[in-house]
Amino acid sequence: ALVELRPDSSGVRGRDGEARYSTVEMVAIEGVIASNVMAMKTRQNHGVFKRHVDAAIAAQDRSIQAGNPSPGQGLSAEQRQAIEHVTGPGQIAVVIGFAGAGKSTMLAAARQAWEAQGYRVHGAALAGKAAEGLEQSSGITSRTLASWEYSWQADRSRLNARDVFVIDEGGMVASRQLAHFVDEVKRAGAKLVLVGDHEQLQAIGAGAPFRAISEAVGHAQLSDVRRQQADWQKQASIDFASHRTADGLSAYAAHGNIQLKANRDDVLKAIIADYVADRSAHPDDTRIAMAHRRDDVRAINAGIRAALQECGELAKxxxxxxxxxxxxxxxxxxxxxxxxxxxxxxxxxxxxxxx
Structure with missing residues (x-):
């Protein structure tokens, strides 16, 4: 059975004026999430001493400066506020951040502060690649959400009140799955930290719980892009994160970073040649060739392999x-x-x- 959702507080039914519908089951699931997160918001039992937070921020500043000698480089004001926000006493905390806005650096400092306070910090993400990335960039031992669920079904790796559970890419988690994690963390008396961007890739399953939770409990925001150094690249990243894709692409095109070819064969040849040339010129750098269709992926892989065989890097x-x-x-x-x-x-x- 479908339920028509009530208009929001402004009286608007949906962005386009159309009515919005859900199922009875999904409304019930999201109702439970809402009541759980509001209860967690009021439980203020996961504080970290200010001295631990300050020490973690100072250590992260030193590490950034060691890798970047330009003066004044260190954590941004936004990152400091986010660290203070997630290490606050609430049982739930949310951080919304653009891609490249320094979420990993922020979490690395938060992890140090939590561990100094005696908490165990665990990480989770929907995709294995994201869990791996979270662990490498922040030092938080991480697994996929499915792996955590599997362990809990077998009654292993259960959480307790001395645990902090960080979910990265929170905007990609659907309502039914996130409801399970909110319930498990609340039941264990642990702390839940959700990090993500509700404007990026959406959940494949039903619902957009990350956005609703961030509105209900409040959040820290990271919108200052730090991954790129050049101002035009920073602006392009903000454009991409804010649905202004054409503006972001135009900036890269204007700087000669986008090439268009007349047909598929020319594109494949150019990608293969550029990849192999860049590999020879910059052996210690990383690069990636991507395509939308499996046929094209196969052709690119075969072309790159053949080129490496020709130059003697791979056996024939x-x-x-x-x-x-x-x-x-x-x-x-x-x-x-x-x-x-x-x-x-x-x-x-x-x-x-x-x-």
């Missing part, structure tokens, strides 16, 4: 005596595939039994 099947060893063929789920020493491999599923 026809040259088993080369110093790079031998190219070997294997039967995979996707047909016969060839591999040589030095190939980069992406595994398409997790298999803990294989290590």
């Amino acid at each position: 099947a026809s040259n088993p005596s080369g110093d790079k060893g031998e190219e070997l063929s294997y039967q995979t789920n996707n047909g016969k595939r060839s591999f040589a020493r030095g190939d980069r491999i992406v595994f398409l599923e997790n298999d803990r039994d294989l290590g």
